[in-house]
Amino acid sequence: MAAVNQVTSAEQMDSVLLEAVNLALHYEMEHDESVVVLGEDVGTNGGVFRATSGLKEKFGFKRVMDTPLAEALIAGLSVGMATQGLKPVAEIQFMGFIFPAFEHLFCHAARMRNRTRGRMSCPMVLRAPYGGGIHAPEHHSESTEALIAHTPGIRVVIPSSPARAYGLLLAAIRDPDPVVFLEPKRIYRGAKQSIINNGEALPLDTCFTLRTGTDVTLISWGACIADTLQAADALAEKGISAEVIDVATIKPLDMRTMITSVVNTGRCVIVHEAARSFAVGAEIAAQVSEKCFLNLLAPVQRVTGFDTHMPYFKNEHFYLPNSADIVAAVEKCFKEA
Amino acid sequence: MKAVNQAKVTAQGHSPLMEFSLQKIQFLDEDGNWVSERPEFATDEWLVQAYQHMVLNRVFDQKAIALQRTGQMGTYPSSLGQEAFGIAIGMGLQKDDVFVPYYRDHGAHLLRGHKLSDLLLYWGGDERGSAHGPKQDFPICVPIATQITHAAGAAAALKIQNKNQLAVVTIGDGGTSKGDFFESLNVAGAWQLPLVVLVNNNQYAISVPRDIQCGAPTLAQKAIGAGIYGVQVDGNDVLAVYQAMLEARQRADEHKGATLIEAITYRLGDHTTADDASRYRSNDEVKQAWQKEPIKRLQNALFNLGLWDGEKEKQWQNQCAQHVDEVVAEYLTLEKDTAESMFDHLYQDWPEVMNEQLDLLADKLTRMNH
Numbered sequence: 001m002a003a004v005n006q007v008t009s010a011e012q013m014d015s016v017l018l019e020a021v022n023l024a025l026h027y028e029m030e031h032d033e034s035v036v037v038l039g040e041d042v043g044t045n046g047g048v049f050r051a052t053s054g055l056k057e058k059f060g061f062k063r064v065m066d067t068p069l070a071e072a073l074i075a076g077l078s079v080g081m082a083t084q085g086l087k088p089v090a091e092i093q094f095m096g097f098i099f100p101a102f103e104h105l106f107c108h109a110a111r112m113r114n115r116t117r118g119r120m121s122c123p124m125v126l127r128a129p130y131g132g133g134i135h136a137p138e139h140h141s142e143s144t145e146a147l148i149a150h151t152p153g154i155r156v157v158i159p160s161s162p163a164r165a166y167g168l169l170l171a172a173i174r175d176p177d178p179v180v181f182l183e184p185k186r187i188y189r190g191a192k193q194s195i196i197n198n199g200e201a202l203p204l205d206t207c208f209t210l211r212t213g214t215d216v217t218l219i220s221w222g223a224c225i226a227d228t229l230q231a232a233d234a235l236a237e238k239g240i241s242a243e244v245i246d247v248a249t250i251k252p253l254d255m256r257t258m259i260t261s262v263v264n265t266g267r268c269v270i271v272h273e274a275a276r277s278f279a280v281g282a283e284i285a286a287q288v289s290e291k292c293f294l295n296l297l298a299p300v301q302r303v304t305g306f307d308t309h310m311p312y313f314k315n316e317h318f319y320l321p322n323s324a325d326i327v328a329a330v331e332k333c334f335k336e337a
Numbered sequence: 338m339k340a341v342n343q344a345k346v347t348a349q350g351h352s353p354l355m356e357f358s359l360q361k362i363q364f365l366d367e368d369g370n371w372v373s374e375r376p377e378f379a380t381d382e383w384l385v386q387a388y389q390h391m392v393l394n395r396v397f398d399q400k401a402i403a404l405q406r407t408g409q410m411g412t413y414p415s416s417l418g419q420e421a422f423g424i425a426i427g428m429g430l431q432k433d434d435v436f437v438p439y440y441r442d443h444g445a446h447l448l449r450g451h452k453l454s455d456l457l458l459y460w461g462g463d464e465r466g467s468a469h470g471p472k473q474d475f476p477i478c479v480p481i482a483t484q485i486t487h488a489a490g491a492a493a494a495l496k497i498q499n500k501n502q503l504a505v506v507t508i509g510d511g512g513t514s515k516g517d518f519f520e521s522l523n524v525a526g527a528w529q530l531p532l533v534v535l536v537n538n539n540q541y542a543i544s545v546p547r548d549i550q551c552g553a554p555t556l557a558q559k560a561i562g563a564g565i566y567g568v569q570v571d572g573n574d575v576l577a578v579y580q581a582m583l584e585a586r587q588r589a590d591e592h593k594g595a596t597l598i599e600a601i602t603y604r605l606g607d608h609t610t611a612d613d614a615s616r617y618r619s620n621d622e623v624k625q626a627w628q629k630e631p632i633k634r635l636q637n638a639l640f641n642l643g644l645w646d647g648e649k650e651k652q653w654q655n656q657c658a659q660h661v662d663e664v665v666a667e668y669l670t671l672e673k674d675t676a677e678s679m680f681d682h683l684y685q686d687w688p689e690v691m692n693e694q695l696d697l698l699a700d701k702l703t704r705m706n707h
Contacts, residue, residue: 036497062497068527073486073520080490080504084435084473086497088490100516107480108487114682116476117468121685153683176685205688252688 015195018188020162021051021127024169027199029059035173036081039067039074039091039127048093049129049188074134075101075126079108082124082178089173095130095182096139102147109178122178125169131223132320133186135313142310143274146283148180149251155179155204156250160225162193164248166169167202174201184223191226205249207257213243216330217261217290219284220271221247225319228271231326240330250280258284259291266297267292267333271321276304298333357561362580363571367629369637378583379576381644387428387575388635388645389653391420394444395632396657397453398606400665401443401460405610409669410461416443418573418605421631422507422537424448425578429586430505437475437488437506440538445507449474453661457668464682465674481694482508482515484535489521492530492595503589505533505582511542513556519563525595526564532595533585537572539604544617560597572600573631605630676702 015023029035037055039047043066046053056064067074071092078088092098109122132141149156157172157179159165165183172179202208210225211232220228225246232242243261247253262268268288270281285300303321311319347353363374364657398417404410416423423444430436436449446456451470459466459477467476473491488506495502512518513536525532536556540547553559560567566588570577578600585596603626607614614623639645676698680687 005522065493065528068520068524070516070520070523073489073524076483076486076517076521077490077493077524080437080487080492081494081497082490083475083487084403084491084494084498103480103483104486108483112476113685114679115464115467116682117465117678118682118685119468119470119472122475155684205690252690255689256690257694 006320009195010107012194012196014192015041015162016189016192017162017165017183017184018049018051020193020195021183022053022167023195023197024166024173025052025055025196026058028170028173029055029063031199032087032097032173034085035087035089036063036065037091038067038077040067040093042066042091047091049185051127051183052091067280068153070100071097072100072104075104075109077122078126079104079112079122082109082122083112083120087123087125087173089125092126092128094136094140095128095144096142098128098144099128101126104333105148105154105178105180106151108290110151112178114153121176123176125172125181126296127180127181127183129185129188130182131184132310132313132316133223135316138312141313141316142270143305145182145250146274146279149280153177154251156182157204158182158184158248158250159224160184160222160246160248161191163195164202164208164246165198166195166197168204168248170199171201171204175204179204182222186223187226204255205252207254208246208248209257209261210246211244213265214242215241215265216267216269216333217243217245217258218264218269218271218326218330219245219247219258221250221274224271224273227321227323228326231330234323234327235330240334242330246285247280247284253284253287255284255287255291259288262288263292265294266295267330269303269326269329269333271303271326272319273305274304275307277307279304287299301333303329303330350431357558359555359557359567359569361569361571362577363574364576364580364632365574365638367573367633367634369641370497371638375441376576376580378488378579381642384635384639384642385644387424388639390424390427390444390448391575391632391635392653393657394420394424394447395662396654397447397664398443399458400661401605402610404665405460408671410457412609412611413460414609415606416439416441416568417538418603418626418630420444421575421635422535422572422578422600422602425575425582426505426507426535429579429582431502432471433473433500433502435488435491435504436471437471437484437491437504438477439481439484439507439509439512440477440479441509441692442507446470452667453664454667454671457665458671461668462676464678482512484508485512485521486517488534489532491528492525492532493528494671495531496528499510501590503531503533503586505535507535507537510538510540510547510550510556511545512536512537513559514542514550517558522560522563522565522595522597529592529594531589533582533589534597535578535582536597536599537602538599539602541604541608541614541618543608543612544614546618555599557597557599563597565595567597567599567600568591569601572602573629573634575631575635602631603629607670653689
């Protein structure tokens with residue numbers, strides 16, 4: 001793995017998603033003294049993916065804390081810090097290890113504002129790399145965002161490009177409530193994008209329409225956005241005009257943008273890496289059927305992982321949705337119309 | 338605790354590595370006799386105040402149980418027999434400390450500036466019960482031992498912000514079996530946190546007795562593995578718990594890190610009003626425990642010192658009863674919270690994308706009113 005570029009200036013730079021995360025952390029730590037970073041290996045090592053590279057050198061061990069290897073503790077410490085005037089940005093090394101942190105996320109971080117009627121709050125961010133496609137060992141490739149999205153009082157945000165990683169992470173840190181920020185590691189070192197390091201955040205609770213189209217609405221997030229855009233290109237060659245929506249904030253869902261698009265196109269295909277049943281795609285499909293059933297020209301289609309365990313990496317490509325799967329689902333929409 | 342330097346061979350290939358000892362703090366025995374010299378902090382005024390607080394705590398507790406039994410409040414965990422523990426903590430806390438309670442700390446709440454009617458509100462099923470009190474204090478914590486990690490985080494925040502205060506957390510004996518307890522003690526040692534962990538060892542995790550929860554002879558010794566200081570106190574002796582807190586504060590002030598205090602008490606009541614302790618422990622055992630209860634021994638000590646008498650007792654009991662009646666009236670007459678309140682503090686900034694749910698509630702309310 002190549003080292004992440006050291007951030008030296010607040011100028012424009014070409015960055016991969018991982019560097020954009022690092023850039024946003026640098027920016028916010030520099031401009032807000034209450035921001036602290038904690039997690040396993042985030043200090044001297046700069047994180048196993050190097051997302052926190054250079055932070056300890058710049059901001060010191062008091063604000064960049066290597067924690068003991070204990071995920072429940074990392075989340076619990078964050079709750080404690082967040083209630084006392086700090087803005088902790090904690091890293092869970094891989095999403096597969098996030099489960100011990102759930103009790104603190106669900107029973108405390110998500111509820112603190114409500115159960116104290118606003119006396120206390122938890123402005124914390126829990127970052128975790130998630131998803132498959134990097135030939136990682138067992139437990140390193142799952143997409144379990146729906147488990148978290150089901151919990152009230154929490155936001156779940158997933159970027160799909162370097163620019164959105166930069167802008168959405170800044171927004172997540174500045175948000176006065178807890179945010180789980182899931183980083184699709186398959187595209188950590190994917191396409192570069194020009195980022196202006198000016199501290200400008202992107203809005204939360206809003207979908208991003210990446211491409212407009214008239215025949216079908218493709219809805220996705222995270223690493224699958226790349227496959228979805230590729231599918232849109234292939235569909236264009238077949239004369240099918242696809243609108244592509246990046247959900248970005250998984251909880252709460254900006255259904256208005258999605259419904260408006262589906263009303264226009266009459267067709268909806270939802271793409272995600274997570275297992276098929278009880279997933280975020282199921283929720284979107286349910287709301288599409290509630291809100292614009294009569295505008296649909298074909299049944300809603302889902303392109304997803306299977307209701308199986310994520311295969312070890314030799315077989316993960318059989319599990320992961322790809323652009324051909326998406327094209328096939330769209331064609332089904334037209335056949336059934 | 339100290340390392341053993343001399344490499345004395347004790348068995349083939351073995352040599353001593355480390356040895357440790359634990360202290361126990363006690364001033365008053367169960368009859369109220371001094372077993373240690375009266376400490377400096379325990380002025381006449383302090384002793385009388387501690388006693389008065391403990392009596393108020395018990396009167397409140399009896400009333401709360403009566404409210405539950407008459408259907409005017411929800412499930413409630415009694416603090417009967419735990420008064421010395423709660424009151425000593427309340428008295429030992431400083432204004433700007435961060436208090437992170439579990440759910441049986443009514444005594445400490447009483448002294449933290451919480452309205453007692455708020456405690457009734459909380460156990461009466463109303464979120465507004467946690468809306469007041471010191472802004473840095475945590476609300477009551479129900480999921481066992483989770484609060485210790487929050488206290489460790491609060492202690493880390495105090496350290497990062499260069500505030501010379503403590504994070505003080507309470508937990509029952511049952512909670513010491515959980516991973517969060519070990520993870521918190523561990524980081525407190527690694528980071529030398531200004532944290533005080535008080536274990537209310539009241540001998541039962543609901544029905545499971547202390548001796549089958551843990552094989553170690555004391556819970557205080559769990560501090561040793563974490564590299565922090567551990568001490569055991571007679572938790573029915575308000576002076577002993579207070580003394581342990583004073584020493585813990587001094588230790589933190591001197592940057593010597595965290596302290597684990599195991600307070601030996603006995604839960605004289607049921608676990609909660611939903612429990613029936615006679616299913617798992619004998620009357621004889623409870624009768625014996627009553628001999629050691631915290632209020633009687635302090636009362637004896639006060640009588641012996643000439644600081645208290647029957648007339649004062651009668652007056653104070655009346656004052657407590659009157660105060661608690663006022664608190665109950667405040668609780669019972671408070672205007673009901675709105676249905677919409679469940680949305681009011683879900684997020685600071687209301688997500689417009691959730692507006693549909695407000696409409697759904699409005700429809701439901703219309704149906705309910707018809």
